[in-house]
Amino acid sequence: xxxxxxxxxxxxxxxxxxxxxxxxxxHLELVPMPLGHVLYESGVKMRHVYFPTTAIVSLLYxxxxxxxxxxxxxxxxxxxxxxxxMGGDAMPxxxxxxxxGHAYRLPGQLLMQEFNxxxxxxxxALHHLLLRYTQALITxxxxxAVCNRHHTLDQQLCRWLLLSLxxxxxxxxxxxxxxxxxxxxxxxxxxxxxAGNLQRAGLITYHxxxxxxxxxxxxxxxxxxxYAVVNKEYERLLPTRTPLRT
Amino acid sequence: xxxxxxxxxxxxxxxxxxxxxxxxxxHLELVPMPLGHVLYESGVKMRHVYFPTTAIVSLLYxxxxxxxxxxxxxxxxxxxxxxxxMGGDAMPxxxxxxxxGHAYRLPGQLLMQEFNxxxxxxxxALHHLLLRYTQALITxxxxxAVCNRHHTLDQQLCRWLLLSLxxxxxxxxxxxxxxxxxxxxxxxxxxxxxAGNLQRAGLITYHxxxxxxxxxxxxxxxxxxxYAVVNKEYERLLPTRTPLRT
DNA sequence: GAAGGTCTGTTCGCTGACGTACGCTCGACG
DNA sequence: CGTCGAGCGTACGTCAGCGAACAGACCTTC
Numbered sequence: 001x002x003x004x005x006x007x008x009x010x011x012x013x014x015x016x017x018x019x020x021x022x023x024x025x026x027h028l029e030l031v032p033m034p035l036g037h038v039l040y041e042s043g044v045k046m047r048h049v050y051f052p053t054t055a056i057v058s059l060l061y062x063x064x065x066x067x068x069x070x071x072x073x074x075x076x077x078x079x080x081x082x083x084x085x086m087g088g089d090a091m092p093x094x095x096x097x098x099x100x101g102h103a104y105r106l107p108g109q110l111l112m113q114e115f116n117x118x119x120x121x122x123x124x125a126l127h128h129l130l131l132r133y134t135q136a137l138i139t140x141x142x143x144x145a146v147c148n149r150h151h152t153l154d155q156q157l158c159r160w161l162l163l164s165l166x167x168x169x170x171x172x173x174x175x176x177x178x179x180x181x182x183x184x185x186x187x188x189x190x191x192x193x194x195a196g197n198l199q200r201a202g203l204i205t206y207h208x209x210x211x212x213x214x215x216x217x218x219x220x221x222x223x224x225x226x227y228a229v230v231n232k233e234y235e236r237l238l239p240t241r242t243p244l245r246t
Numbered sequence: 247x248x249x250x251x252x253x254x255x256x257x258x259x260x261x262x263x264x265x266x267x268x269x270x271x272x273h274l275e276l277v278p279m280p281l282g283h284v285l286y287e288s289g290v291k292m293r294h295v296y297f298p299t300t301a302i303v304s305l306l307y308x309x310x311x312x313x314x315x316x317x318x319x320x321x322x323x324x325x326x327x328x329x330x331x332m333g334g335d336a337m338p339x340x341x342x343x344x345x346x347g348h349a350y351r352l353p354g355q356l357l358m359q360e361f362n363x364x365x366x367x368x369x370x371a372l373h374h375l376l377l378r379y380t381q382a383l384i385t386x387x388x389x390x391a392v393c394n395r396h397h398t399l400d401q402q403l404c405r406w407l408l409l410s411l412x413x414x415x416x417x418x419x420x421x422x423x424x425x426x427x428x429x430x431x432x433x434x435x436x437x438x439x440x441a442g443n444l445q446r447a448g449l450i451t452y453h454x455x456x457x458x459x460x461x462x463x464x465x466x467x468x469x470x471x472x473y474a475v476v477n478k479e480y481e482r483l484l485p486t487r488t489p490l491r492t
Numbered sequence: 493g494a495a496g497g498t499c500t501g502t503t504c505g506c507t508g509a510c511g512t513a514c515g516c517t518c519g520a521c522g
Numbered sequence: 523c524g525t526c527g528a529g530c531g532t533a534c535g536t537c538a539g540c541g542a543a544c545a546g547a548c549c550t551t552c
Contacts, residue, residue: 085377146315177500187540207499207548208549229338424529435510
């Protein structure tokens with residue numbers, strides 16, 4: 001399959017004005033993102049930021065006892081490594097590839113040059129864009145907290161499937177129930193049951209690690225309000241990019 | 247009681263270099279923060295930022311069915327209204343005073359002037375400080391999500407008491423169990439039971455809306471890892487301020 | 493075509509939290 | 523001093539999700 005990679009597949013890159021885009025693009029390096037690959041480990045200083053194109057990255061917190069929970073998810077709408085320009089250089093969680101694909105990598109130092117660039121008064125498009133994206137990410141995290149508190153596993157699975165679907169070109173995700181359980185921070189059996197409900201209802205089919213979404217509309221109807229809240233906020237804050245579900 | 251208010255009671259303000267501190271302080275306005283007062287409503291454009299001194303503010307998400315959950319808490323270590331400098335101007339949650347006190351208020355416009363100020367290359371202390379604080383806030387939100395997923399109400403109550411205690415000068419909080427339940431997103435009865443456990447164990451006493459912490463060390467021993475993770479991250483990211491528990 | 497590992501389905505008892513309901517007690521206020 | 527309401531205690535059945543254990547189905551490998 002011919003696959004013409006381009007940094008423009010990432011919505012943040014694409015939203016940059018030509019001049020800034022060119023300056024950055026010159027230093028971007030295309031890297032493959034195999035499933036399960038760990039981009040950052042908890043507490044370790046980050047060296048690069050990643051602009052996913054076809055890959056999806058999960059921000060995962062791993063507890064002392066080995067349990068885990070997904071904090072947020074980043075695809076071609078965003079950037080992995082916000083701690084670099086936020087100034088902390090590290091975060092107490094792990095960034096792991098949830099869906100294989102590619103991303104463009106950029107040394108943190110080079111990003112910072114552009115981030116801090118301005119004509120006297122700050123006006124850099126990158127600065128503006130990254131901060132707004134970070135606010136959207138904050139919303140996603142906040143909503144994850146709320147969802148974990150109040151909503152059922154069935155609803156959360158719907159939300160999770162939609163989040164992934166929004167960041168993929170197809171309606172099929174390569175994902176075992178075990179992995180989904182790790183992301184959601186629940187038991188594998190719980191996912192089996194919830195996914196079984198969705199399959200019986202005809203919303204999805206799955207088969208040994210391949211989930212196909214058949215009826216997106218009904219999936220949206222079945223999820224909790226959290227999905228829509230986050231999506232609206234992404235669209236409000238990052239208006240230049242195409243809608244996520246393209 | 248004589249109470250000499252000063253912007254310096256807020257750690258972010260105090261951490262500013264003299265020049266920038268003076269420029270900001272000139273426009274700060276001391277405002278009382280009565281219990282339950284709503285600073286921002288969900289989705290409404292913010293006009294001011296608030297630097298709490300003695301008050302504590304909760305960021306609360308309110309669901310369509312009226313249920314709620316606390317996303318994060320801000321006291322004299324931080325600032326309320328990060329959406330202003332992040333560029334979104336609003337957030338899909340409510341900011342409400344959880345513990346009465348005071349704060350210094352500043353029009354968002356004036357904050358932005360200083361935030362964007364720089365000598366050619368960005369070097370403003372305020373810019374740097376606010377972004378690092380925001381990263382700490384992100385950590386708090388992420389950890390809230392994890393905690394909601396994996397830890398018991400008992401542990402979460404301990405964590406919540408400690409978070410509040412860290413932002414107060416005394417070891418007594420004015421707080422009914424009903425309010426705590428709203429913050430944690432659980433039933434009032436659940437809080438009654440968890441608080442009863444703590445009281446029987448001699449860690450706290452409470453009486454009609456007044457909770458006194460008797461044994462902070464054992465409270466820390468009883469909470470989950472989430473509390474320590476967040477606290478460490480605040481200390482790492484905001485090294486200039488005095489430790490929270492002063 | 494046999495073996496072994498991966499992925500999914502199902503079961504059972506258990507527990508933490510929910511929803512509901514009712515009753516008590518302290519304290520403010522008339 | 524009595525009333526009334528806010529704040530807290532308790533109890534019951536229900537339920538979602540947990541932990542552990544096991545079985546079947548499928549794929550890969552040799």
